[in-house]
Amino acid sequence: DSGVTQTPKHLITATGQRVTLRCSPRSGDLSVYWYQQSLDQGLQFLIHYYNGEERAKGNILERFSAQQFPDLHSELNLSSLELGDSALYFCASSSGTNSYNEQFFGPGTRLTVL
């Protein structure tokens, strides 16, 4: 157990819908990262937040947005869902912003868009 929690574990929804994925970082970690893992794209970085502020964006679609709240938990919002958005979404956390800070991954949320 990494100490990072994600809810829900599984999510099944229809095209065009909107969903929210939630992540709670390890106690004391200020950085939260979101990654998408799909069969064709592999593991891809989406976005990084540090203490409530956005630090970096990867190839995140405009239909996707995220935020980190004052209690440091983070939410990833996916809207106008398409079949291709079906994937495993991981949240990771680390203590700071140094590249050497290990990123601890949560168990993931499996999203299925029908």
Add this chain to the structure above:
Amino acid sequence: GENVEQHPSTLSVQEGDSAVIKCTYSDSASNYFPWYKQELGKRPQLIIDIRSNVGEKKDQRIAVTLNKTAKHFSLHITETQPEDSAVYFCAAIHNNAGNMLTFGGGTRLMVKP
């Protein structure tokens, strides 16, 4: 941006043999190279990492080497065991890129008993 390539995509070895997975990266500013192991349906877990100022690091049966000049780094697993069977990902990261991990495509390692 950074691009990480990983080879081979699948690797099958006999128990007790060694396994080597190779990665190349494109951005010379990358300064940290972690390796993750992912079992089916589970989260990636860090197994070993190396910083850009180090050429080699070893932890029991696992070692990683880094050639900064050639922008290559490799994972070596000796005396493989069936429980080593998993997908292994290399990654590269640097401070200037917001700490985003850029992953290789993964290697599915199968250790046959």
